[in-house]
Amino acid sequence: MKKILVIGSAGQIGSELTLALRDIYGGDNVIAGVRKTKPSEKLTSTGPCEVVDALDVDALVSTVKKYNIDCIINMAAILSATGEKNPMLAWDVNMNGLINVLEVAREHNMKQVLVPSSIAVFGPTTPVDNTPQETILKPTTMYGITKVAGELLGDYYEKKYGLDVRGLRYPGIISHETEPGGGTTDYAVAIYYEAIKNKKYTCFVNENTRLPMMYMPDCLKATIDLMQADYSKLKHHSDFNVGAMSFSAGELAASVKKYIPEFEITYQPDERQAIADSWPNSVDDSAARKEWGWKPDYDLDAMTRDMLEVIGEKHKKGLI
Ligand code: SER
DSSP: OOOEEEETTTSHHHHHHHHHHHHHHOGGGEEEEESSSSOOHHHHHHSOEEEOOTTOHHHHHHHHHHHTOOEEEEOOOOOHHHHHHOHHHHHIIIIIHHHHHHHHHHHTTOSEEEOOEEGGGOOTTSOOSSBOSSOOOOOSSHHHHHHHHHHHHHHHHHHHHOOOEEOEEEOEEEOSSSOOOSOSTTHHHHHHHHHHHTSEEEESSOTTOEEEEEEHHHHHHHHHHHHHSOGGGOSOOSOEEOOOEEEEHHHHHHHHHHHOTTOEEEEOOOTHHHHHHTSOSOBOOHHHHHHHOOOOOOOHHHHHHHHHHHHHHHHHTTOO
């Protein structure tokens, strides 16, 4: 039986991944690691919660020992836009946090470590359409630099120490449970909230900006499927491209308008435009499909219907 520690359990992916893993492995076997002292009721009522900061090795080790952890998922990171405002913080959290996790995992003979990566590993010289699995990795953001180094470190620990490290290059993740913070792809979440609340949205990238995106149910499926994949079938470890859908900001707005015809969007690109422009339009995820059977379920309109329904309900209840 796995005993999993999710670091970054209060974040956009961590909050839902922790609950999904608790459904599979049992609440007591999935420990929510949070930096906030007050985690959500959903996290505290479904299993153990601990204050864990990957930069604090002693606290990390004591949590690992307390629960006999044999799998760590490190979802704590500073995303691209915040990383450009504070590159040293991004380096510290994303690199020092990661090496601490890998070292603790090695020293305590973990069965598995999950280290998320991102489309941010790519840069302006990478082929933009159907970006290959093996390609140019020359990012121009600090976030991207830490993600490339994270992939290399994951593969290094796998090869040198036999530590089972796995990771995905997440596209922009869209969800309605916990809002993202500090990312370049955040507009693809904010548009739904603003469409429900105000029927209008000012988008910080231009209409033609096209990026790979994924709805949270597919994100959870990809993450859990990779964790459960047969190790002997994996040729890659820390750097799987995973695709689901690819759309421009204009196409996203058109999808929202199908359900809220009076919705209005304007475009005021800011410094995040350059980051978005340095990332691919779409990715080739044939390695993930071949090695562990990856296949997404949601397309843009299916996601839009779901997002508007759930956020609409939250709005009616006065929760947003
Ligand atoms: N969603 C992330 C960001 O925009 C990309 O991994 O920074």
